[in-house]
Amino acid sequence: MSAAKHSQAMHFQARAGKEVRNAVLQRALQKAKPLFVGKRAKGIAALSEDKLEFEALRTACxxxxxxxxxxxxxxxxxxxxxxxxxxxxxxxxxxxxxxxxxxxxxxxxxxxxxxxxxxxxxxxxxxxxxxxxxxxxxxxxxxxxxxxxxxxxxxxxxxxxxxxxxxxxxxxxxxxxxxxxxxxxxxxxxxxxxxxxxxxxxxxxxxxxxxxxxxxxxxxxxxxxxxxxxxxxxxxxxxxxxxxxxxxxxxxxxxxxxxxxxxxxxxxxxxxxxxxxxxxxxxxxxxxxxxxxxxxxxxxxxxxxxxxxNLLGSAYQDMLRCIRCGACMNHCPVYFSLGGHAYGWVYPGPMGSVLTPLYTGIENALDLPHASTGCNQCGSVCPVRIPLPKLMHRLREEQVERGLRPWSESFGLKAWALVAGKPALYRWVMRRAARYLNWLADGSGSIRIFGLAPGWTAGRDLPVSSGKTFHELYAARKRA
Amino acid sequence: MSARDEILKRVRAGVGKDDFSARRALAEAYMAERKRGPQPTLGAELAVRFKSKAESLSSSVEVLPERAEAPAAVARYLTAGGFGLQAVITGDVAGLDWTGSGLTVAARPAVDADKVGISGCFCAVAETGTLMLLSGPETPATVSLLPETHIALVEVSRIVATMEDAFALLRAERGDLPRAINFISGPSRTGDIEQTIVLGAHGPCRVHLILTGTNP
CATH class of the missing domain: 3.40.50.10420 (NagB/RpiA/CoA transferase-like)
Structure with missing residues (x-):
């Protein structure tokens, strides 16, 4: 696809990392967000003065x-x-x-x-x-x-x-x-x-x-x-x-x-x-x-x-309803953490996370459908009711179907499926994991730096259980 | 294959239906129906609603019983603001006695140097406090666009409730659409520097409306 040659969407993670550390950008975004959200909320609320209902108008649109x-x-x-x-x-x-x-x-x-x-x-x-x-x-x-x-x-x-x-x-x-x-x-x-x-x-x-x-x-x-x-x-x-x-x-x-x-x-x-x-x-x-x-x-x-x-008649046809109002990005926690440039192509925010892979090639924007907290703020404000989180999920599924996910992720999921499918093995693994995490936490209930995934603990502690699995706790409570 | 044929082929494949002429007839029938979406219930009288909405969008509004009084009111407004008494004017309102009130008006398209533009309007929309202007030989679009001050004369009898009503009036009175329909709602504005709203971006910095007819 010719659009792909101008897209930087494959560098989303690197760009996102840079943008979250850009103090000037972060100040600009923090200033803009409440204005965007507040103005829209006021505008939508004012519909009721004329006895218009947002949901009825949405359906009409x-x-x-x-x-x-x-x-x-x-x-x-x-x-x-x-x-x-x-x-x-x-x-x-x-x-x-x-x-x-x-x-x-x-x-x-x-x-x-x-x-x-x-x-x-x-x-x-x-x-x-x-x-x-x-x-x-x-x-x-x-x-x-x-x-x-x-x-x-x-x-x-x-x-x-x-x-x-x-x-x-x-x-x-x-x-x-x-x-x-x-x-x-x-x-x-x-x-x-x-x-x-x-x-x-x-x-x-x-x-x-x-x-x-x-x-x-x-x-x-x-x-x-x-x-x-x-x-x-x-x-x-x-x-x-x-x-x-x-x-x-x-x-x-x-x-x-x-x-x-x-x-x-x-x-x-x-x-x-x-x-x-x-x-x-x-x-x-x-x-x-x-x-x-x-x-x-x-x-x-x-x-x-x-x-x-190409989107007509596809699982993504709903996206073509878009009227480019920008409400989805104005209500997106990911957008307001990164700004628009991290998305790497023309459209930022949830709209971009769907449009960029569809217009420039799914294989050229692998991270974008994952740039979502799944909060559905975007879906709930969209004036033409585009189910944006659902479309992002569909794109993720398509990445799996087309073998576009990293081998470590596919391997990890296969291993998980194997373990989760055998209850005895699952309980054994969970017991080992719970004991291990508790040992790492040294009984304090949380881990400062988790060596297997240090990114998770860069800005916070990882809370862990007391060393007992859910099954063990459940069984103990039933006995009591 | 031409771009047109190739794109339409892809569109037809995506739409996945073949009965083109039957669907076309349905589309024509839908357009002829002119179905409206949810309509607002406007509480106040239309002129009252129009005035309060226009003011909320940063236009100033003066209410007069008769259109013949407009030139004197415009002269007062321009003098008070120090905007000068020269104006470019659209043909539909050029016939009033402007010189009698001390104004020098020229009925022609506006140029960059014009400071004040005076126009009428085709109609006005109460729901949003909006003017509807049509382009035409008598009513050049530049008059409401280039000068820093735009003054518009609005007859109360020409205020309709909604944009849909404005379209209905246009179809009834004119038939075809002019080259440009401009819906104007207050002075031009921008919020592009740190989300701070500034009036007077590229179009007029101020819009003054003279509402004539009955007293709202």
Whole structure:
């Protein structure tokens, strides 16, 4: 799979180890977590003021997404027809490389030297910025978080808050360098001034770029429309000012009607940021009309597979319902211990632990389905009810079925199965183990450093029993 | 095989059904039905709800009995804020007597140098305190986007309950969708530096609404 070549997901353990020791990152994450969780909780609670129920809305959203997925061939045909009828061009891309080829071709046809971008996770899947730069076209990220990450030469660490891992000091250093001014000491009181500075720099890019590139939160089949949800207004800028607009979206992003879109909008912003609605919701159909003073003369949709079609009809089809709100990562204890970069590819958190192995190859992301405490916080907040822990379990099972687990694990499990299947042997082994652990603990009830698995006792003691097995204790109690 | 054919082949294999035209007919019937999801129960009068929601999203709102009074109110607002009395304006509201209140308005698309943009709106949504603007020759999208101050005139009679009602109104009055429908809910904002909310990211820094018609 072509996506695999850019993935660092096989280095998850090493990266995770590094991130948990990164004090700056840990401070940023600890600051962000209660905000993310609190805002969503408030937004969801507010539904009851209008006598709306979260679970009923969830069911409606789940049904809308399932309706599309179970007949995706039909909905794609309808969307394509109507988008074309409205004057847009529709291209298809099998993978990231094909996305890049299409975008570069369109750019060349229209003499584009600079492209402003509204956030598109698919352009991250495709590493589009590198391809544009290599073709002599300057890509400018315009979502403030994406802009910061681009200046740092990094990738987003969160799908909604791409620069959540950056402190104000990091941002100041990047702005000073890019905007050609000395570094100043900044406190949170300076954040409006820093946002203002970015606004002024990016405004000039908006006005001069010949091409705008965006994703789409949804494609509306009924009208052949791209729906774009932003707070900053950059989505409006890149789809209003340049003469060419390229929309890059996954084939699974279709919703049937405007009514269905309205239903999803009751949960998308609330799940992402707790807002009842995002500041700007734009529905973009076709191209500039006769008499219009603004809007693109050319609109191109690139409908992307990159692993999605293979999930249809599979045990993982539920994952295609995802509307990319980020609630799963915002409620994940693993995400908030590591940040997004440890996950090694475009999507972090529980969503990434499922998508990365599925889109880049299960064998290329062996640790990710195990990066879970099984707490199901993600599953319980998901607005389209994706059973994320269940999908991670299924991926683990598939690793076993395909012989992808380390030999020591398979050997250990086989040995365990052998012992557990013979009660007498099991009791004998358990007695030996209980005595051994008690001897190691020297009767103190806990072990400071456990030599067989030192990692377990690096930050805590291992509590052990008094040297008796459960069977022995049970039998003793029964006698008493 | 083209990318399109290859992807659609994979999709068809995944969907695993063959009766395409029957399923297509069902899809068309579903779209025609325009089925709505769970709808909110809005307690207050629509205009009251709209005003309180808009204010909660950091817009300021002034209520006037008559639209003809809007230019004087806008002049007062701009003077009080020190925003200047020059504005770019959309054609749908350009006919009011702006010069009589001391404003210099130009009905044209906005450019970077424009400080104030004045627009009407197609309708407004009470549920979320949202404006619905349509792009068109008379109503360029730039007017509500480029200037730092956006002032919008909203008729109370054009406030509907939900986004679904707004779509119904659009279908009834216009039929086809314009190139751009913009739902606007307050000034642009960002939280990308240390999760601190700042108003005025790329779009307007402030949104002022003039609500005319009956008194909410």
């Amino acid at each position: 789940e049904d809308i997404r399932n309706r599309v997925l179970t007949d995706l061939d039909v909905w794609l045909a309808i969307f394509e027809e109507r988008a074309r009828a409205s004057g847009a061009e529709v291209l298809w891309a099998r993978d990231g490389d094909e996305i890049c080829r299409h975008v570069v071709d369109v750019a060349r046809q229209h003499g584009v030297t600079k492209a402003t971008k509204s956030k598109s996770m698919l352009s991250e899947e495709a590493r589009l910025n590198e391809a544009l730069a290599a073709a002599g076209i300057r890509p400018v990220e315009t979502d403030l978080g994406e802009y910061i990450v681009q200046l740092a030469g990094e990738t987003p660490s969160h799908i909604i808050a791409p620069a959540v891992h950056k402190t104000i000091g990091d941002v100041e250093a990047l702005f000073a360098k890019e905007h050609g001014r000395p570094v100043e000491t900044r406190t949170s009181a300076d954040i409006p001034a820093m946002a203002r500075e970015a606004r002024e720099v990016l405004r000039q890019h908006f006005l001069s770029a010949e091409m705008g590139i965006s994703g789409a939160n949804f494609l509306i089949a009924e009208t052949g429309t791209a729906a774009l949800v932003t707070n900053e207004g950059n989505g409006r800028m890149v789809t209003t000012l340049p003469k060419v607009h390229v929309v890059i979206t996954g084939i699974e992003k279709i919703v049937p009607t405007l009514e269905d879109f309205a239903t999803l909008m009751r949960l998308l912003p609330r799940s992402a940021t707790g807002q009842s609605i995002s500041n700007y919701v734009s529905l973009l159909t076709g191209t500039k009309q006769p008499g219009d003073s603004d809007g693109p003369e050319k609109t191109v949709f690139i409908l992307v597979d990159n692993g999605r079609a």
